[in-house]
Amino acid sequence: MYNFDFTRPTDLSAAVDALRGDGAQALGGGQTLIPVLKQRLAAPTTLVDLSGIDSLKGIRRMGDMLVIGGGTTHGAVAASGDVAAAIPGLVQLTSKIGDPQVRNRGTIGGSLANNDPAACYPAAALALGATIETNQREIAAEDFFQGLYATCLEDGEVITAVKFPIPAASTYQKFEQPASRFSLTSVFLAKMQDGSVRVGVTGAGADGVFRHEGLEQALSSDFSASAVDGVSVSAEGMSNDLHATPEYRANLVKVMTKRAVEAVT
Amino acid sequence: MATISMTVNGKQVSGEAQGNTLLVEFLRQELKLTGTHVGCDTSQCGACVVHVNGESVKSCSVFASACDGGSVTTIEGMANDDGTLGVIQQAFQNEHGLQCGFCTPGMVMSIADMLKNNPQPTEAEIREGLKGNICRCTGYHNIVKAAQSAAATLAGAAQAAE
Structure with missing residues (x-):
């Protein structure tokens, strides 16, 4: 790993100032970035550690929204009674990320900003129609994710919080790649307060996280596992690697969606 | 190089760390606490697990400077005070x-x-x-x-x- 200057500000404005510097890079929990640095795939001149900023941490309910600070760890979300009461799918999701040690460091902001095509959080953000709040603006999840490892975040922009609308029901069904524990194909299913159903899929798309319109339409009119049978999920646009073919992933989308429907009915 | 300080196994310690010094390197090389092992250095194996501020973490995937001012417990801190096994x-x-x-x-x-x-x-x-x-x-x-x-x-x- 190349060397760099390390700074750990305790307030957000100092972090944003530090990130204005040439070659500065934000560090969340580091559970992806540190391995990346070890492989010399990134070489920042300054690393701005966000873990000392208390205002980025915490979980609170605001009316019909659940607000999770950008620096909140997966472990904190998994252990939160507020999250379990409001959006149980998020507890299922966070409690299956990596292992306990990864969950004690990794953060929601880091996961979303990295937008790994097999990461879990993007599926929840997209399925629930979350709003990603940064130090500059609010971004709808639909606009936030822009393909593999790509988001609309600009240099120096820090995710301060994620606002999730509280659905009527939610679940996360993960089919994990057992060695990496990332998603081979996983589905976040949300039944919204207005009765509409939203299906976020991660691990499968060649272009990263996506919603499946066909499944959403079928389940919005008939919320049953058998409704999934009638939907055709195309292998086109699914990723292909040594772990699974596009056809296998397309099949998994249906299997995991069915399991999701069964889990909340 | 910067001087960082932390409480390790109940004792206040200080040492030198570069920006890219990992916590496990600081523990083993600077503090000579070699009970914490490096198995893979890729966050897979867990031989380097220590507690930082009461939570278990992989010390190969945490920077030493991120623990400046914090509290760390290693395997050396798990024995009883009289040296018998915990x-x-x-x-x-x-x-x-x-x-x-x-x-x-x-x-x-x-x-x-x-x-x-x-x-x-x-x-x-x-x-x-x-x-x-x-x-x-x-x-x-x-x-x-x-x-x-x-x-x-x-x-x-x-x-x-x-």
Whole structure:
């Protein structure tokens, strides 16, 4: 790993100032970035550690929204009674990320900003129609994710919080790649307060996280596992690697969606 | 180089760290606490697990400078004050929970954190809680038994204290 200057500000404005510097890079929990640095795939001149900023941490309910600070760890979300009461799918999701040690460091902001095509959080953000709040603006999840490892975040922009609308029901069904524990194909299913159903899929798309319109339409009119049978999920646009073919992933989308429907009915 | 300070196993310590110095490098090379092992250096194996501010982490995937001012517990801090083995360590000996012993420091630290959050885990919860720790000798069965035995001992001690 190349060397760099390390700074750990305790307030957000100092972090944003530090990130204005040439070659500065934000560090969340580091559970992806540190391995990346070890492989010399990134070489920042300054690393701005966000873990000392208390205002980025915490979980609170605001009316019909659940607000999770950008620096909140997966472990904190998994252990939160507020999250379990409001959006149980998020507890299922966070409690299956990596292992306990990864969950004690990794953060929601880091996961979303990295937008790994097999990461879990993007599926929840997209399925629930979350709003990603940064130090500059609010971004709808639909606009936030822009393909593999790509988001609309600009240099120096820090995710301060994620606002999730509280659905009527939610679940996360993960089919994990057992060695990496990332998603081979996983589905976040949300039944919204207005009765509409939203299906976020991660691990499968060649272009990263996506919603499946066909499944959403079928389940919005008939919320049953058998409704999934009638939907055709195309292998086109699914990723292909040594772990699974596009056809296998397309099949998994249906299997995991069915399991999701069964889990909340 | 910068000087960083932290509390390690209850003692205030200081040492030199570069920006890219990992916590495990600081512990082993600067503080000479070589009980914490580096197995893979890629966050897979868990031999380097220590506690930072009361939570288990992989010290190969945390920067030393991120722990400046914090509190760290390593395997060297798990023995009793008189130098005898702590409850979890003793359980590993009793249950033959180690063969080569390389993974054991990380296993002990992970189990300590697990039992703090869940004092009476089921076997499935123990196996799930040790997902981040790899052992290439034992086949895990005796490690799970050691965790169960330590949980029972700690529960008995807690009951006796009431």
